[in-house]
Amino acid sequence: MALLEAKNITKDFISGNRTVKAVNDITIKIEKGEMVAVTGPSGAGKSTFLQLCAGLMKPTNGKVILDGKDLYAMSRDDLAEFRRNHISYIFQHFNLLPMLTAQENIAVPSLLNDIKPEDGKLRAITDSLGITDRLEHFPFEMSGGEQQRVAIARALINDPQCIFADEPTGNLDRKSTRDVMDLFSRLNKDGRTIVIVTHDPEVAGYCSRIISIVDGKTN
Ligand SMILES: Nc1ncnc2c1ncn2[C@@H]1O[C@H](COP(=O)(O)OP(=O)(O)OP(=O)(O)O)[C@@H](O)[C@H]1O
Numbered sequence: 575m576a577l578l579e580a581k582n583i584t585k586d587f588i589s590g591n592r593t594v595k596a597v598n599d600i601t602i603k604i605e606k607g608e609m610v611a612v613t614g615p616s617g618a619g620k621s622t623f624l625q626l627c628a629g630l631m632k633p634t635n636g637k638v639i640l641d642g643k644d645l646y647a648m649s650r651d652d653l654a655e656f657r658r659n660h661i662s663y664i665f666q667h668f669n670l671l672p673m674l675t676a677q678e679n680i681a682v683p684s685l686l687n688d689i690k691p692e693d694g695k696l697r698a699i700t701d702s703l704g705i706t707d708r709l710e711h712f713p714f715e716m717s718g719g720e721q722q723r724v725a726i727a728r729a730l731i732n733d734p735q736c737i738f739a740d741e742p743t744g745n746l747d748r749k750s751t752r753d754v755m756d757l758f759s760r761l762n763k764d765g766r767t768i769v770i771v772t773h774d775p776e777v778a779g780y781c782s783r784i785i786s787i788v789d790g791k792t793n
């Protein structure tokens with residue numbers, strides 16, 4: 575059985591008297607242990623597609639089955655708990671909490687599960703991302719690339735089974751991009767399923783399959 579199955583999902587946004595079909599009838603399966611790239615032009619619907627798949631946005635039509643669960647048939651609370659235990663999401667615009675330091679931001683998912691992250695584990699992740707010397711800094715004190723790597727560390731702290739990443743290397747230089755992709759590749763070899771939205775052919779090159787989205791449709 576596929577880990578993720580999106581069945582005829584659509585998402586309409588109404589702005590004024592216009593309806594934008596951001597995602598227009600996509601059906602897709604992703605198997606457990608795959609590492610998949612999602613590519614396509616700006617405005618094609620990639621971020622919308624990713625959020626629909628990750629249980630963050632209810633589709634206008636269609637359904638998303640993840641690990642056997644019909645995500646949007648669950649109650650809000652059950653879906654939130656399911657996401658906490660199974661899914662990590664790296665946002666295109668980081669979404670760090672501005673009042674918390676890097677270390678505190680990274681610890682948030684563990685604290686939501688009533689676990690204090692082990693220092694060793696947090697350190698191993700931040701070392702591999704090259705941000706250990708930034709742990710006491712607040713987001714406004716960090717560059718875009720550093721904030722992005724903090725957001726990636728936060729997404730990895732709970733050992734998620736399924737990682738959704740929206741342009742995780744969009745603000746990184748080549749070296750940091752390779753560090754992040756090497757880390758994702760290791761997690762993938764350990765059995766994690768990873769879906770990455772990217773414009774970068776080098777990033778897509780790390781993935782075993784490419785889903786191309788144009789005008790809200792796969793082709
Ligand atoms: N909340 C919203 N309200 C109205 N329209 C939206 C909303 N979110 C996205 N859209 C529209 O839906 C379409 C798809 O947007 P989306 O952010 O999914 O594109 P994208 O492929 O991720 O683009 P980019 O590469 O620039 O990040 C765009 O036309 C966008 O303007």
Ligand SMILES: [Mg+2]
Pocket residue numbers: 620621622666740
């Ligand atoms: Mg986007």
